């Protein structure tokens with residue numbers, strides 16, 4: 001089984017269709033998005049992604065972190081402003097807030113990996129300037145409740161859909177529900193550009209500000225299909241942070257849009273199959289999706305039920321010994337998804353619900369390209385590791 005462990009981090013090959021465009025780029029040397037008068041690979045990626053996801057405007061950038069930062073800046077978030085974020089997210093999210101010189105306010109996340117709505121409502125005070133919702137590993141929080149509360153208080157919401165491309169909520173694409181959506185093309189996400197990100201919105205003023213700040217200096221904004229009045233208003237009034245995407249990255253990412261429906265379908269089937277197997281154990285629990293949610297996972301998260309800290313460590317060790325790496329977010333040293341490791345944001349408040357969840361929540365990669373037999377082997381390892389730690393299931397009368 002050792003080969004399963006090695007292969008879950010392997011990427012899929014880049015589609016053949018990328019080769020021709022890359023060869024042309026190498027031959028011409030035309031790697032900068034704003035050199036060509038029109039139809040640069042980055043512009044084509046923006047147009048095709050906007051069409052695919054169902055947004056009016058898209059801006060390709062160097063990373064999802066860059067997209068989140070530009071979103072905050074485009075919304076006018078600045079020094080000292082409060083930004084609500086979930087306490088369970090990747091360190092890139094509080095980092096983007098700090099980069100915008102704002103103060104992250106952490107909201108509790110429950111054992112279902114979703115935002116605790118009572119804590120969200122309590123922390124949505126009048127001094128909150130913006131909200132970032134992280135759909136962590138595709139786990140979608142209650143977007144209807146979040147949007148209703150945010151709209152009632154007039155606070156803009158940014159969706160961090162870095163790792164959730166393909167997930168839908170009430171039939172709508174994740175990332176299109178709030179004012180702004182941000183996606184990642186880092187290699188572990190559904191579309192692999194090595195690095196890269198995308199910001200989407202229907203608001204011409206927000207996209208105009210973000211386009212300029214992403215590094216559309218002088219009149220390069222004229223190469224974006226956005227109302228030009230929106231740009232003229234901001235000419236020379238915004239800093240240029242230079243977070244542009246290169247044509248080479250766009251050429252790698254663009255042909256993968258066509259692969260997304262297959263990757264989503266296969267990833268969901270693998271996830272739901274493994275979830276069914278794990279949920280049969282009294283020791284393991286994969287929380288169900290919320291009713292409006294259709295997931296697009298390339299990994300699986302599950303809770304260890306009734307485990308102590310030492311039993312949790314023993315479970316991780318047993319799984320690794322049997323060939324499948326599993327991390328427990330709060331147990332592995334320096335994990336970037338454990339809020340107490342975000343020392344750069346200053347004092348973190350006590351967040352007992354999120355802490356308790358992170359100490360028992362397991363995370364394992366489950367890429368769409370795995371076969372059913374490989375999925376069965378992975379599930380068998382987790383079931384066997386749980387039994388090794390907690391004893392045979394029958395002995396407990398279940």
Ligand SMILES: *Cc1c(COP(=O)(O)O)cnc(C)c1O
Pocket residue numbers: 062063064065066089090092093134135136137160162163183184185186196197
């Ligand atoms: C990967 C990830 C990010 C950061 O994306 P980059 O493109 O690497 O900056 C942000 N949020 C979540 C939830 C992620 O999974």
